[in-house]
Amino acid sequence: MSFDLVFFGGTGDLTWRKLMPALFQAFRHGKLPEGGRILAVARDDQTDERYREWLKERFREVDGAKRPTDEEFEQFAALIHYRRMDLAQADHYQGLKDWLDARNADTVVLYLATSPYLFTGICQQLGAVGLNHDKVRVVLEKPLGHDLASAQEINRAVRCVFAESQAFRIDHYLGKPSVQNLMALRFGNALFEPLWRRESIANIQITLAERLGVGTRGAFYDGTGALRDMIQNHALQLLTMIAMEPPSSNDADAIRDEKLKVLRSLKPFTAESVARDVVRGQYRAGSIEGASVPGYLDEVKVPADSTCETFVALRTEVNNWRWAGVPFYLRTGKRLAERDAQIVVNFRPVPHKIFPGASQPNRLVIKLQPEDGLELQLLAQKGTGHGEQLTPVSLDLDFDKAFATQRVGAYERLLLDAIAGRLNLFVRSDEQEQAWRWVEPILDAWAADTSGPRPYAAGSWGPAAASALVARDGFSWAEEQ
Ligand code: BG6
Numbered sequence: 001m002s003f004d005l006v007f008f009g010g011t012g013d014l015t016w017r018k019l020m021p022a023l024f025q026a027f028r029h030g031k032l033p034e035g036g037r038i039l040a041v042a043r044d045d046q047t048d049e050r051y052r053e054w055l056k057e058r059f060r061e062v063d064g065a066k067r068p069t070d071e072e073f074e075q076f077a078a079l080i081h082y083r084r085m086d087l088a089q090a091d092h093y094q095g096l097k098d099w100l101d102a103r104n105a106d107t108v109v110l111y112l113a114t115s116p117y118l119f120t121g122i123c124q125q126l127g128a129v130g131l132n133h134d135k136v137r138v139v140l141e142k143p144l145g146h147d148l149a150s151a152q153e154i155n156r157a158v159r160c161v162f163a164e165s166q167a168f169r170i171d172h173y174l175g176k177p178s179v180q181n182l183m184a185l186r187f188g189n190a191l192f193e194p195l196w197r198r199e200s201i202a203n204i205q206i207t208l209a210e211r212l213g214v215g216t217r218g219a220f221y222d223g224t225g226a227l228r229d230m231i232q233n234h235a236l237q238l239l240t241m242i243a244m245e246p247p248s249s250n251d252a253d254a255i256r257d258e259k260l261k262v263l264r265s266l267k268p269f270t271a272e273s274v275a276r277d278v279v280r281g282q283y284r285a286g287s288i289e290g291a292s293v294p295g296y297l298d299e300v301k302v303p304a305d306s307t308c309e310t311f312v313a314l315r316t317e318v319n320n321w322r323w324a325g326v327p328f329y330l331r332t333g334k335r336l337a338e339r340d341a342q343i344v345v346n347f348r349p350v351p352h353k354i355f356p357g358a359s360q361p362n363r364l365v366i367k368l369q370p371e372d373g374l375e376l377q378l379l380a381q382k383g384t385g386h387g388e389q390l391t392p393v394s395l396d397l398d399f400d401k402a403f404a405t406q407r408v409g410a411y412e413r414l415l416l417d418a419i420a421g422r423l424n425l426f427v428r429s430d431e432q433e434q435a436w437r438w439v440e441p442i443l444d445a446w447a448a449d450t451s452g453p454r455p456y457a458a459g460s461w462g463p464a465a466a467s468a469l470v471a472r473d474g475f476s477w478a479e480e481q
Helices: 013-028 048-059 070-077 090-101 116-128 148-161 177-187 215-222 225-243 252-265 271-277 410-420 429-448 464-471
Strands: 003-008 036-042 080-084 107-112 136-140 167-169 201-209 278-284 286-288 291-293 311-316 328-333 340-347 363-369 373-380 391-398 454-457
Touching: 003 013, 003 090, 003 410, 013 036, 013 048, 013 070, 013 410, 048 070, 048 080, 080 090, 090 116, 107 116, 107 410, 116 136, 116 148, 136 148, 148 429, 167 410, 167 429, 177 225, 177 363, 177 373, 177 410, 201 225, 215 225, 225 252, 225 311, 225 328, 225 340, 225 429, 252 429, 271 278, 271 311, 271 429, 278 429, 278 464, 311 464, 328 464
Parallel strands: 003 036, 003 107, 036 080, 107 136, 136 167, 201 328, 278 454
Antiparallel strands: 201 340, 278 311, 286 291, 311 328, 340 363, 363 373, 373 391
């Protein structure tokens, strides 16, 4: 199957940091279909050769294991082309179309790795020159809008030109192997599903913690914040995968229908519940792995009086028969104590104790990163004699070790899926809009609340109020137990 993959924003950070390395991995693993061409388009006037040299340099900044040798790069680079395009110029789109038509590949994937402000204009221009025919797919990179209205505007523009089945909205968390394993865990095994409900589960915690600060992205980040950057998309997508009903099949729409139902069942926020159930924070100077790091307000291109949140913790519920009353805690932040993405399912305690000592409820930890695995915490007897207290023990499954050779990175997986036309791991417009609808009252309440985010020291787990949020229900975050 021949394909042409076009990156709009071909010299941008996303392209060289994530997309090209992911494609190279697919190439190295022999997974990239034969007969592919990769076309980077951007404003600069340069040749294929110069672009390839530039990319080769950029690859030196990529994680060692993912860096090509010179020989590998030569082979990979043979697939790569460059084309100068001014995205505001209609005739440049015609030029692109002519270039693509000259080969007439089986599939054309147009990846918009540009600022989302350009999406509407690009889609209109693509439509105007007929680059929306059946063989074309468009991939849209987040952030998809800034709020519900802007997301709807982008979706309208996309819909005017492309069918929903041609639109691939990326949430790279859905490409992480551990997230796909969540589907396998729940719907490929009979073990957990009977317990996956309010009768057995006390609470669920989703943590997406980063050690990194905003780095050089201060200007972008300050207009975005943690709620838009991580909760509206990644954290909510994980929540839908955890809470959804079993889909009738493994088809994209069967899955996305169920995820949408979860988003629609989320308890809506009001100004009062935002004040009670949502904590926003902003990091101050502190220390990460023994090194001093500056506070958010001292980061490059961040206004000194910024009230942008770099941390969010919130409590919500899924209002349906399966989950009524079960708290779902979501938490994300920059400059936290660990780089740790995980979902913790805390089961209810045993109904009647017959063993001495404190008993700790069972817990399933779904680890997304840095490790990729599952840990089931149980209680057992060591066998040292009568009257012994139970001891916590873990069943630990490390997918990285178990499947070392077959693991495929998130962007690699998603790019290959986009080329193959598999929509399962992409977000449908109604899901995305519903997620914005749910998040908006929080944004509104914050806009009206002048108290701003709570400070927390870099290297901590965020403001103390985040612990209090969970403690109010009689629970605690996983690292506090
Ligand atoms: C991106 C956010 O979507 O996800 C970044 O814009 C964040 O701010 C990143 O750092 C985290 O992704 P990962 O895969 O490193 O956890």
